[in-house]
Amino acid sequence: MHEDLLYLSATELREAMRSKRISPVELMEQSLCQLERVEPVLNCFSTVMTNEAMESAKNAEKAIMAGDALGPLHGLPVSIKDLVDVSGIKTSFGSRVSGAHVANFDAPSVERLKAAGACIVGKTTSSEFGCKPVGDSPLTGITRNPWDISKTPGGSSCGAASSVAAGVTPFALGTDGGGSIRIPASFTGLFGIKPQFGRVPIFPGSATPTLAHIGSLSRSVRDGALLLEVISGFDSRDCWSLRERVPDYVVACEKPIKGMRIAWSPTLGYATPSDAVMQVTEAAVDIFRQLGCEVTTLERVMEDPYDLWSSEFYTGVATRLRDPLSTKHDLMDPAVVALLEESLNQSIETYYANVFKRYALRDRMRCFFEKYDLLLTPTLPVVAFDVGVNVPPELPDRNVFSWVSYTYPFNLTGQPAASIPCGFSADNLPVGLQVVARCHGEADLFRVAAAYEAACPWAHHRTSLGNNGD
Numbered sequence: 001m002h003e004d005l006l007y008l009s010a011t012e013l014r015e016a017m018r019s020k021r022i023s024p025v026e027l028m029e030q031s032l033c034q035l036e037r038v039e040p041v042l043n044c045f046s047t048v049m050t051n052e053a054m055e056s057a058k059n060a061e062k063a064i065m066a067g068d069a070l071g072p073l074h075g076l077p078v079s080i081k082d083l084v085d086v087s088g089i090k091t092s093f094g095s096r097v098s099g100a101h102v103a104n105f106d107a108p109s110v111e112r113l114k115a116a117g118a119c120i121v122g123k124t125t126s127s128e129f130g131c132k133p134v135g136d137s138p139l140t141g142i143t144r145n146p147w148d149i150s151k152t153p154g155g156s157s158c159g160a161a162s163s164v165a166a167g168v169t170p171f172a173l174g175t176d177g178g179g180s181i182r183i184p185a186s187f188t189g190l191f192g193i194k195p196q197f198g199r200v201p202i203f204p205g206s207a208t209p210t211l212a213h214i215g216s217l218s219r220s221v222r223d224g225a226l227l228l229e230v231i232s233g234f235d236s237r238d239c240w241s242l243r244e245r246v247p248d249y250v251v252a253c254e255k256p257i258k259g260m261r262i263a264w265s266p267t268l269g270y271a272t273p274s275d276a277v278m279q280v281t282e283a284a285v286d287i288f289r290q291l292g293c294e295v296t297t298l299e300r301v302m303e304d305p306y307d308l309w310s311s312e313f314y315t316g317v318a319t320r321l322r323d324p325l326s327t328k329h330d331l332m333d334p335a336v337v338a339l340l341e342e343s344l345n346q347s348i349e350t351y352y353a354n355v356f357k358r359y360a361l362r363d364r365m366r367c368f369f370e371k372y373d374l375l376l377t378p379t380l381p382v383v384a385f386d387v388g389v390n391v392p393p394e395l396p397d398r399n400v401f402s403w404v405s406y407t408y409p410f411n412l413t414g415q416p417a418a419s420i421p422c423g424f425s426a427d428n429l430p431v432g433l434q435v436v437a438r439c440h441g442e443a444d445l446f447r448v449a450a451a452y453e454a455a456c457p458w459a460h461h462r463t464s465l466g467n468n469g470d
Contacts (some may be wrong), residue, residue: 006034006167007462010076010223013170017064017075024064024075024119028057031077031121031168038166038465043143044159046082046092047123053077056119063117072230074117077169081160082123083130084173084214085204086110094126094137094156096331097324108201108238109173109214109231116230121169124159129207129317130175131336132156133183133404134390138333142387145188146463147429151384154184160217161188166465171218171227177211178313179407182419185217186379186432189421189461191224191449192217196440197414198242200228201235207320208313209240211411219459221420221449225249228442244440252443253450258292260448263372269300271405273381274394280431281378284422287455288376288448301368301375302409305361309408310401311354314343335390335400358412365413369438374448377406379419379432406434416442420449421458428464 005013005022016022032050039045060075085091085103087110092098106114113120128137135143135158145153146166153162157174161184164172174181176194185192194213206212216227232246264285266273273281289295318325318340325344329337368375381403385392395403410417416439419432433452437444453459 005030007219007459008170009220009459010073010170010218010226013076014074018070020064024057024060025054027075028053028077028119034166035121035163035168038146038168041144041149041465042146042162042166043141044124044163044166044168045079045122046094046125046140046159047089049089049120049122053119053121060117060119071115071117072226073113076118077121078113078118078227079121079124079160079163079169079172080110081157081172081174082126083175084110086120086123089123091123092139093130094128094139096139097321097328108203108235112231113173124157124163124172126158127156128333128336129321130156130177130180131314131317131339132333132390132400133179134158135162135184136388138331144387145384146465147188148384149465150386151429152187152387152389154187154384156180157184157217161185161190161192164190164217164219165463171216171223173227173231174215174217176213176215176411177206177208178309178401178411179404181215181217182379182407182417182432182434183404185419187384187430189430189458190217190219191221191418191420193224193228193418193442193445194410194416195228195232195442196242196416198238198240199232199442201233201238201241203235203237208316211309211313213411221446221453222250222253225253225446247443249442249446252446255447257448257451260293260373260444261371262288262293262295262374262376263298263301264295264376265298265301266378267299268377268406268409269302270304271381272395273378274383276383276425277378277381277431280423280425281433284433284452284456285376287452291451291455296372302361302364305358305409305412306402308354308358308361309412310339310343311346311351312358314339315346315351318343339400361409362413365415366439373438373444375436377434377436379406379434381405383425383427383429383431410436415439416445418445418449420452422452422456
């Protein structure tokens, strides 16, 4: 097992393949070997595409040997969350009621990955229909955190995060309707970004079409920039798809951050972070001061918009699943069923009152970012907790989703947000720092994330999975 090869960045692997120091076939063999090694412990994949992955790697090797033009992700292994369609592969949504849905075409993001030369190793696990921010579902069971296999990796992009942190692939495609990229990124020590709403086209349409985002999870900032740049851009099948030119995110990673105006809010006005999280994130904020940023501490940024988010998210999912909710609810996650059924009981007046409050929140944040370039918060109020638990014991007054506190507001506003690894708790569990930019401001996220990564590198940290899994 060439562990050093597995933990190289996508950028390093790409250059090694182009210079013929390693081959795409060798890399894929190592990726699949690592998958086979950790999967019995972590349970990251709903479908492993061994034959397809090896065929893609062989074709990538032939192209290199023939001197063909190579795409930006040529030969690189990647995984796809099992809420996103891959042609010829079942999309199960982490549920036993989704039926035998085998996709007959690729989602736009998957099309672009393939066109860029990436090699897909499989579909990764998700909580049922992406409805819980922890890593279990009735279909695939419990996905575990490679930093401590007794802990959840977070969700709903649980398998994507866990597998990248364990070295299976350098990056992965995830989805984020309320934090589902940023939450597991924080719990597993990864860089995870939810781009501007509409930046990455989504088709077929999501059950939560005004909240859904597709983005990347990676062990380095530049790998995240590379992947996001490939999958971004207009597609006529998505009516919210942005027509503007895709920024150069990789170049943005090189830009200085001195003088940037940053707001730091430990609570946003309503969250209750643990002492462990506060200790690590406050130390991270000090780094930005040392890098020359103007940092202002703000206790109150907004009122808790959880009711606005849940009104939109769970009503959308429940409407899409109305039939199985009434006929097959015993096959579904009871916690998810309870959330969905509650959402269907709201009146149309309540629903639209929340819609209008959402518009007011968007305008509030627009005005906020006239004064500040970026907003920093903890990504989550706690570190990873035990598997099989829906609500962390530190937050008994919150529900199955509201405990995440910091992430869902920025699905309501649609603006870019990312989680940056910023350290570890005393129990050696990762902690994330959330960075939020103004609308269409992903380049600023990559600027500050890359600057922080240079000041406080994290990619050299490895999980203890080897000891746990042997």
